[in-house]
Amino acid sequence: MHKEQLYKGDSIIHSLDPRLRIVCAVFFSISVAIVVNTRTAVSALLIAVVCVLMAKLDIKVVGDRIKKLNFIMAAVILLFIVSFEGKAVHFSPQGFSRGLLIVLKSNAIVLFLTASLATIELTTIGHALHHLRVPNKLVHIFLFTIRYLGVLHQEYERLIKAMKIRGFIPKMNIHTYKSLANLLGMLLVKAIDRSERIVAAMKCRGFSGKFFILRHFIFHKKDFIAAAIMAGFVLLIIGVDRL
Amino acid sequence: MHIAEGVLSVPVLITGAAITAGATAIGLKKTDYDNIPATAMLCCVFFIASLIHVPIGPSSVHLLMNGLLGILLGWPAFLAILVALVLQAVFFGFGGITSLGVNTAIMALPAVFVYYVFAGFLKSKHGAGFFFAGAAAGMLSVGISSFLAAAALLFSGRDFLIAGKIIVIGHIPVMIIEGLITGSVIVFLKKVKPELLTFSRKRLIPKEQTDG
Known part of the structure; x- marks a missing residue:
């Protein structure tokens, strides 16, 4: 990535x-x-x-x-x-x-x-945007996205590798489109499962909507x-x- | 679908920025803090989908998936697309700051549109309805996006007439593929994780579970 x-x-x-x-x-x-x-x-x-x-x-x-x-x-x-x-x-x-x-x-x-x-660095951009008064929720989404983009991309590469090992060759046919749709669907399921775990973990730590940015x-x-x-x-x- | 920096005229840039600013404000209002990680995750999927190349004829196209994002998220799709486009500008140098508003509006307005038209179908019990709702959402969103991109270019100068036509015609095969894939993704989600389909209409974790 x-x-x-x-x-x-x-x-x-x-x-x-x-x-x-x-x-x-x-x-x-x-x-x-x-x-x-x-x-x-x-x-x-x-x-x-x-x-x-x-x-x-x-x-x-x-x-x-x-x-x-x-x-x-x-x-x-x-x-x-x-x-x-x-x-x-x-x-x-x-x-x-x-x-x-x-x-x-x-x-x-x-x-x-x-x-x-x-x-x-991307994280620094997020912090700087926060200091530049970009809406809080937007900065949150930005920071979460850059945090998990690499993770999800790895997940994607793992899935596509598994498909290739099983002989998947992308061609112009319904099978290819269906397989890629399933790949994307699986990626979505994994993404949402992870986001549920993140929310639960944040709740455990008493998250109340305020992001403490230590970097000034x-x-x-x-x-x-x-x-x-x-x-x-x-x-x-x-x-x-x-x- | 990026329109590069320096291409569009000032009125078009201002219109795009105003639409995106307004819609982002609505999106922020409709997102509560519990939904932020999920929105960010869908933003990641949207970003990764743009790296997946699908063979078509002798060439290949990359997926857009703004219809899928829209039908799942509704207004917050604007936030996810905005963040994804910022990242693409920083990562790859595609698009930039002044065209950010226009580019976000081109991708996200159709996403919100298909949400209002097709998200209701995802409540139905019939299997076939899901595929067609998803397929129509995928096709329409790409079609409208290409029209908006062509319109943005055309309003910036008559020189772009041919380029605009090429964009719209070139996206017809993309529409078909996006439709097939979006429909199949919706069917997949219906089987594997149906609660994801009504995600935009309720909190991810029920209130009593989180506040207890």
């Missing part, structure tokens, strides 16, 4: 306050999403690339993350450029520039999210500097774009 452990690192970005990184990711994404100018989009992409470099991430892993996105984007651009009218094929340069803008923007956002969010974050001097720089970039992106 955890193939890409990008959060293990000791760069400057990793040492920043997780709350700050989440807030930065939100504002950067929004500012780039409203960009209409290609030149601004290029600068946003440059900022994102610099952030990825600063986070000292494995370039191969980052490349894998944006590879699939850009495959789809290439198809989209093609659809933008080429239009069919009857039997004639038209090429539109405006379509290309509109497509290019979208590609730049989406790459900028995904790269920035990789540098800012994927470098935080401290805003250091470098966090203030990073916040100021990012605020500057975001304002610049929004401001320059409309000139």
